[in-house]
Structure formats: structure tokens, C-alpha cells
Amino acid sequence: MAVERCPRCDRALSSGKAVHWSCFFRRASIPISIAVLTVLVVLSGSLLVVHFVK
Amino acid sequence: MPDPTTLDPAADKSLEAQALKAVKKPSQPASRIYAVDGGWRVQAYVWKNLFIRTHRSAMPWFIGRKNRWIRGFVWWFKDPRGWKIFKFWSYCIGVGVGLGGVSQYISATIVATAFAGLLTALLTVWTLLSLLFIGILTAGNYIYSSIYRLSYRCPFCFESMTIPVFICSNQACGTRHTRLWPSLYGVFHHKCIHEVGPVGPDGKPQLCGTKLPTLNFLGRSKLERHCPHCDMELNKTIGVAAPVHIAVAGGTNAGKTYLLVTATRDLIQNYARANGRDYTITFPSDEDRLNYEDNLTRLTPGHRLDQTLKRPNAYNLDIHAPHSALAKRFLPRASLSRLAYVYDVMGESFRTSAEMSVQKFYSYINALIFVIDPFAIPDFADKHRDEIRQLGDALSASKADIQQSYERMRELLEVSAKLKANERTNRPLAVVVTKVDALGLENVIGAPAAQKLMVDDPSICLEEDAISLLVRSFLIENGESNLVASMESRFNNIRYFSCSALGGMLGSAPETGYVSIRSVDPLVWTLGFSHGVDAISERKALADAQHRAQGKALGGLRSLRYYYWNSLRPQSLERGI
Numbered sequence: 180m181a182v183e184r185c186p187r188c189d190r191a192l193s194s195g196k197a198v199h200w201s202c203f204f205r206r207a208s209i210p211i212s213i214a215v216l217t218v219l220v221v222l223s224g225s226l227l228v229v230h231f232v233k
Numbered sequence: 234m235p236d237p238t239t240l241d242p243a244a245d246k247s248l249e250a251q252a253l254k255a256v257k258k259p260s261q262p263a264s265r266i267y268a269v270d271g272g273w274r275v276q277a278y279v280w281k282n283l284f285i286r287t288h289r290s291a292m293p294w295f296i297g298r299k300n301r302w303i304r305g306f307v308w309w310f311k312d313p314r315g316w317k318i319f320k321f322w323s324y325c326i327g328v329g330v331g332l333g334g335v336s337q338y339i340s341a342t343i344v345a346t347a348f349a350g351l352l353t354a355l356l357t358v359w360t361l362l363s364l365l366f367i368g369i370l371t372a373g374n375y376i377y378s379s380i381y382r383l384s385y386r387c388p389f390c391f392e393s394m395t396i397p398v399f400i401c402s403n404q405a406c407g408t409r410h411t412r413l414w415p416s417l418y419g420v421f422h423h424k425c426i427h428e429v430g431p432v433g434p435d436g437k438p439q440l441c442g443t444k445l446p447t448l449n450f451l452g453r454s455k456l457e458r459h460c461p462h463c464d465m466e467l468n469k470t471i472g473v474a475a476p477v478h479i480a481v482a483g484g485t486n487a488g489k490t491y492l493l494v495t496a497t498r499d500l501i502q503n504y505a506r507a508n509g510r511d512y513t514i515t516f517p518s519d520e521d522r523l524n525y526e527d528n529l530t531r532l533t534p535g536h537r538l539d540q541t542l543k544r545p546n547a548y549n550l551d552i553h554a555p556h557s558a559l560a561k562r563f564l565p566r567a568s569l570s571r572l573a574y575v576y577d578v579m580g581e582s583f584r585t586s587a588e589m590s591v592q593k594f595y596s597y598i599n600a601l602i603f604v605i606d607p608f609a610i611p612d613f614a615d616k617h618r619d620e621i622r623q624l625g626d627a628l629s630a631s632k633a634d635i636q637q638s639y640e641r642m643r644e645l646l647e648v649s650a651k652l653k654a655n656e657r658t659n660r661p662l663a664v665v666v667t668k669v670d671a672l673g674l675e676n677v678i679g680a681p682a683a684q685k686l687m688v689d690d691p692s693i694c695l696e697e698d699a700i701s702l703l704v705r706s707f708l709i710e711n712g713e714s715n716l717v718a719s720m721e722s723r724f725n726n727i728r729y730f731s732c733s734a735l736g737g738m739l740g741s742a743p744e745t746g747y748v749s750i751r752s753v754d755p756l757v758w759t760l761g762f763s764h765g766v767d768a769i770s771e772r773k774a775l776a777d778a779q780h781r782a783q784g785k786a787l788g789g790l791r792s793l794r795y796y797y798w799n800s801l802r803p804q805s806l807e808r809g810i
Contacts (some may be wrong), residue, residue, distance in 0.1 A: 183803035186694070187776045188769055191659070191725035198801040206777065207797050 239576065252520070262401075263423035263445075264407045268359035270417075279349050287341040294334025327779040336495065338740040358558075363420055365377040367518060370415040374448065384597075384746070385472045388518075388547040388574055390463035391594040397458035399445065402424045406441040411461065415447045422446050449473055470517035474570035477765040478597055479756070482642045483604030484633020490538050491734035492752050494528045494575055496552065497614065501755035504766075506550075512766065515571070521548040527608045532735075532747060547576045547594070552765055571765045576758075595649035600759035602663045603639060603720075606631035607674060612712035617672055636716050643723060661726040661762040663755035666704050670750060678731040680702045692804070694779035695772070697728075697754065702804045704729035707807055726762060730755045803807055 183192045185199035187206070193201055204211070264270070385394045399413040408427035417420070422444040430439025439521070446452040458467045483488050488792070494507070505512040516522035525548070528538055550573040576594055608614050608621055608630035621630060652658060669675045676682055681700035694698045708717050720727055733750040761768025784796035 183805050186698070186804050187773055187780075187801060189726075189772060194615045195453070196803060198798065199803065201326070202773070203797070203801055205773075206605070207802070214794075 234379075244531040245620040261410060261412055261418050261423065262425055263410065264425045264426045265416040265417050266359075266363050266419060268356050271292060272352065272356040272359070276349060276352050279345060279352070282455055283345045283349070283687075285343070287338055289343070290341070293335045294330050295339065297364065298735070313797050314621060342709040359692065363408045363417070366420045367415045367417075371446065381475045383472060383474075384476060385467075386476060386478070386574065386594070386597065387460040387465065387467065388465060388471075388549055389465040390460060391547070391592075392460065392462040393597065394461050397472070398461050399453065400457040401427065401441060401443055401445060401460065402456055403429070403441050403443040406443060408441065413445055413453060413456075421448075421449060421451060468517040468549060469624065470549065470570065474551060474572035476572045476762075477760060477763040478574045478575060478576070478594060478599045479602065479759050479763070480576040480578055480592075480594065480598050480600075481602045481604060482638070484606065484609060484631045484635060484638040486629050486631035486666065487604040487606040487633065487638075488530075488631075488734055490606045491532075491575055492602075492665065492667060492732065492755075493575060494525065494532060494538065495749040495752045496745070496756040497525060497575075497747060498529060500550075500756060503681075503758060504753050508771075515551050516656050517549050517551045517552075524548070544552075547574050549574055552760070554767070569734075571760075573765055580624055592645060593649060595645050598646070598650070600663070601642070601646070602665055602755050602759060603642065604665050604667055605635055605667050606633075607707075607711075608666060608671075609633055609635055609772070610711045610713060611706070613788050616711075620672055635713065638720075639716055643719070655722070657723060657725050660761055661728070662720060662724040663728055663759050664704070664708075664720065665730045665732060665755045666707065666729075668733055669731045670736055671738070673729070675733070675750065678707045687744060691783060692800075694783060695787055697730075697758075699802075700731055700751075701729040702806070704731050727806075728758055730758070 181198070183194055184190065185192055185202055185216040188199065190199060358633045365680070386392070387394065394644045396412065396414060399410045401408045401410065403425065406427050406429050407424060408425055409426070410423060412418070413423060416423075417687060424440040425443045425445060427441045427471075429436040429441045432438045445456065454473050458469070458471075459465065460467055481493055483489050496535055501514045502508065505514045516525060531538055547747055552571040552573060554571065554687060574594070576592075578592060609616075609632065614621060614630070646652065646660075647654075650660075651660070660807045666674075666678060669679050678700065679694060679701070682703050686699045687693050687696065693702070705717060708714070730751065732754060734752045735747040736750050737747060757768050761772075780796055780800040784792035784800065786792075787795050
């Protein structure tokens with residue numbers, strides 16, 4: 180039986196997993212945070228614009 | 234029971250002593266808390282004897298008339314020849330005496346009742362507070378032990394215990410306390426009441442009186458302790474540091490003891506302080522330290538080490554992890570030590586099922602190291618028959634059947650850890666091929682071959698990963714595919730290592746001494762998986778740096794895609810080399 184491992188943390192993974200999500204989120208935490216913040220800023224800005232224009 | 238109203242003073246004292254002494258011999262050589270023992274006995278004594286004693290002391294007022302002196306006095310006043318005025322006074326005295334008796338009854342009852350009530354209230358509050366503290370401390374101790382997985386395991390008989398037997402710190406006493414924890418014998422300490430001297434002039438024996446703390450942070454960890462099963466003295470780190478149990482198994486002459494000695498040396502002397510690490514690794518037991526030093530002394534000029542004893546042998550390593558001053562301040566237990574139990578299992582121990590049963594530590598083992606002598610692999614030995622014959626005894630090749638050794642280890646783990654058939658375990662297994670210094674094996678499954686593989690396959694970014702793939706491939710190519718399949722079907726976390734404990738042939742020690750080749754790696758990996766050392770964080774940091782560098786080489790968005798996604802794709806052990 181094939182054993183798949185995360186190349187970052189060396190943990191065994193159940194077969195069929197795209198990536199080890201824990202390691203993915205740990206590594207991508209900064210870009211994800213920036214993306215979420217950007218979306219929030221854009222959304223709130225849009226709401227303000229709509230509010231004042233109306 | 235004798236009538237207390239008729240007792241003489243000596244008998245009365247005896248009655249009092251009988252009432253106030255301990256009813257039965259305590260199960261621990263310690264005095265119970267006053268609130269649950271002596272206090273209530275005093276209380277019972279007071280209630281039992283209050284009215285009898287009052288009656289005894291008040292009765293003379295009433296029976297006074299029978300007294301010869303009073304009787305004579307009253308007769309004199311009652312004499313019809315006497316004066317009337319004296320008759321009146323005789324009645325007054327009679328009434329006064331009666332009132333005196335009644336007032337004594339009342340006042341004694343009031344005082345004794347007040348005392349008994351006060352004592353009851355005091356003892357009740359004291360008992361409740363004691364029980365509350367016992368409950369809080371027991372619960373706190375249980376939670377703390379659960380969080381840090383603290384437990385008491387004997388490194389000699391491998392039995393687990395709720396608590397060891399603590400020995401009284403008084404040199405003249407040395408009594409065994411089997412339940413030294415917060416209890417009715419004492420919340421914060423137990424007072425030893427073992428007799429340490431002859432009976433004195435007061436008729437009482439001389440008692441020890443030493444106060445023994447009931448919790449480790451109060452100083453219990455400094456007391457001498459023994460295993461309740463085999464009575465061997467336990468080192469003072471057991472039960473204080475979080476235990477990590479690692480068993481090293483393999484066939485006879487596979488090189489387990491050599492591997493352990495050199496791995497321990499490298500762990501203490503090199504790994505602990507290398508690359509900015511700040512571990513303090515010591516032997517908590519003097520016996521273990523002396524054995525280790527003796528082995529190193531024997532090894533330096535190239536002498537053989539003694540084979541592992543008939544019983545599996547375990548030694549302890551105290552691994553103190555570094556922490557920042559901030560962490561220490563806010564998390565006082567953040568710097569909790571780890572206590573590694575390393576079990577050196579004799580190859581012969583695997584021979585019979587009866588001997589297997591001695592190795593009960595498998596029930597709580599955290600990680601396994603399985604040592605393989607490459608010269609015990611039949612296909613490899615056949616290929617190099619002439620070279621092996623030339624090297625002769627210097628090679629000290631193992632003759633044990635590798636598959637058989639593994640199957641027995643697996644069987645033992647299954648039985649001890651109660652694994653179901655075909656159930657996989659998350660316990661890490663390090664498969665170590667030793668003696669890679671011989672016959673150019675280092676160039677096949679060692680660092681040079683790993684570096685070459687990493688150049689050929691850039692997706693392998695760490696040398697240890699490359700070595701793991703090479704060793705696995707080596708075993709399969711040399712007819713051990715069944716062994717590999719068997720191991721990988723049972724262990725989720727498996728990694729292959731190659732090493733040489735001595736870095737050269739035994740007997741040909743260089744002047745600078747033996748320099749082992751990667752012998753510490755399997756120990757560090759298993760310790761890392763068991764949270765003994767922070768090897769996984771180090772690996773993550775290394776992998777992040779390597780993947781970032783590899784991604785940068787791709788440039789543009791592809792570098793981001795590689796770093797955040799492609800480099801994290803799971804790797805299979807089965808990929809071809």
C-alpha cells in the first residue's frame with residue numbers, strides 16, 4: 180500500500196489528498212490574509228460609495 | 234466498661250487515653266489530618282463523657298448531706314435545743330448546696346456544649362476546606378499530568394505505576410510511603426510517624442515526625458523513590474518530565490547497541506548545540522551515565538561492546554528544551570523537560586514467545602527503530618560473498634533473519650498495543666540500514682548518492698528524503714520487497730535511514746576516534762515525531778527555504794504556484810529511482 184507524505188512536515192497523508200492543508204494554510208497564511216483584507220476593503224469601499232452616491 | 238463515677242484518678246486517665254488514641258493502625262505511616270481524626274475523637278470523647286463527668290463533680294453537692302461533716306453540721310443546727318435562727322440558716326445552707334449543684338450542672342453543660350459546638354464547627358470547616366484543597370490539588374495534578382502526558386514507568390521492569398514508593402528523607406527513618414499525595418493524611422505534606430527510637434520514660438516511642446511534601450512542585454520530586462513492583466530506585470526525572478518511549482529492535486549483531494551509543498553521543502555532544510539549538514541533554518541516572526561512559530571508553534580503542542543483557546535494557550535521557558524568557562514567565566511549565574526512555578532490545582529476545590512477553594514496554598511505546606544489517610540481507614550477501622569473507626570478523630555480520638525479526642516485533646506490538654489485524658498505526662518506524670561504511674554502501678545509499686538523486690530529481694529538496702528513497706529502493710532491489718510491503722502496510726509514518734555507528738571497521742580505530750555517519754538521524758527523527766525534540770519545526774523551516782529557492786528559480790507567477798501549491802503535493806514512497 181502506497182504511503183504518501185507531506186514534503187513539508189513529513190506526516191503521512193491519506194491517499195487522494197491534494198495537499199496537506201495544514202501546511203498549505205501555514206505557508207499561505209500571509210497571502211490569504213492579504214486577499215481577505217483586500218476583499219473586505221473593496222467591499223466596504225463599494226458600500227460607502229453606493230451609500231453616498233444614492 | 235467501668236463506671237466513670239467510681240473510677241480512681243489512674244483508671245480515669247487510662248480511660249481518657251483509650252478514648253483519645255488512634256482507633257486502628259493507619260495504612261500509611263503518617264498521621265491523619267487533625268480535622269478528620271484526632272479532632273473528632275476529642276469531640277466524641279467530650280460528648281460521651283460530658284454528662285458523666287458533670288454528674289460526678291456535681292453529685293457531692295447533693296450527697297453532701299450524707300457526708301459525716303455536713304451531717305453533723307446540719308444535726309447541730311436541727312437540734313431542737315438549738316436556736317431557731319440557726320434552724321433557718323440550716324435550711325438556707327441546704328437550699329444553697331442544692332442550687333450550687335444545679336448551677337454546676339448548668340454551667341458545665343453550657344461551657345461543654347459551647348466547646349463541643351465550637352469544635353464541631355471548627356472541625357467541619359477544617360474538614361471541608363481540607364477536602365476542597367485535596368480535590369483541587371488532585372484535579373489540578375490530574376489535568377497537568379494529562380496535558381503533559383506525565384506518567385511513571387519503571388525503566389527496569391517496565392511496569393507502569395500510579396505513583397512510586399517514596400522514601401522518608403530522614404536518614405534514621407527511611408520508611409516507605411506508598412501513597413504520598415494530597416489525602417486525609419495531609420494536604421500539602423504527610424507527617425511521618427514511623428518509630429525511630431525506643432520507648433521513652435513517658436511510655437511513648439520516639440516518632441520520626443518528618444514532613445514529606447505531597448506534590449512535585451512542593452519538593453516531592455527530590456525524595457528518593459522506588460518502583461512498587463521491582464523495588465529498584467527510580468531516577469528523580471521520572472514522573473516530572475514528559476516521557477517519550479523509543480524501542481530499538483533488530484536481529485543479533487545488527488549493530489543496535491553501537492548505534493545507540495554513538496547516536497546518544499552525537500545527540501548530546503553535537504545535535505544539542507548545533508544550528509542554534511540550545512538543548513541540555515543529560516543522564517538523570519548515574520548508573521546510565523556510567524554505563525554510557527564505559528561503553529564510550531571501550532569503543533574508543535576499538536573494543537567490542539557487551540551484548541545487550543537477557544532482559545531488554547532501557548536508559549533515560551533528560552532533554553531540556555529551550556524557551557524564551559517570555560514563555561518561561563507566562564508559561565512556567567513551557568520549559569518542561571522530556572524524558573526519553575530508550576529500550577535496547579536484545580536480538581535473542583525475539584526468539585521465543587516467552588521472552589517476548591518480557592518486553593511489555595511495547596504497550597506504551599511511542600516510536601520504533603528497526604535496525605537492519607545489510608550483510609544479513611541474503612541477496613546482498615550473495616552478491617558480495619567474497620568481499621564479506623575477506624573482511625571476516627571485522628564486519629561482525631548478523632546472521633538473524635530480518636523478516637523474522639520484524640514479524641516478531643510487529644506481533645509483539647500488535648499484542649501489547651492491542652492493534653487489530655491489518656490496523657495501521659501512527660507510531661513512527663525508523664528503518665535503519667547500518668554499516669554503510671563497508672563495501673562502498675555509502676555511495677549507494679549514503680549522502681553522495683542522495684546528493685546525486687537530488688540533482689536528478691529537484692522535487693526532492695532534503696537529503697534525508699533522498700536517503701529514505703534510496704534505502705527503500707535498496708531493500709527492494711535486494712529481495713526485501715515483502716519486508717518493505719509488510720512494514721508499509723502497518724506503519725503510517727515510516728522512514729528509511731542509512732548510517733554507520735562507527736564510520737569504519739571495528740578494531741581499526743583512527744587516532745581521532747570513531748566518527749559515526751548519520752547515526753543520530755533515526756533517534757532525532759523518532760524523538761521529533763514523539764515531541765522529544767523540535768525536529769519537525771526545523772524540517773518545516775528547511776523545506777520552506779528550499780522550496781522558496783526552487784520556486785524563485787522558476788520566476789514569475791510560476792514561482793508562487795510552485796511554492797504555495799506544487800511543492801506541497803504529497804510525495805509517494807513508491808516513486809521510481
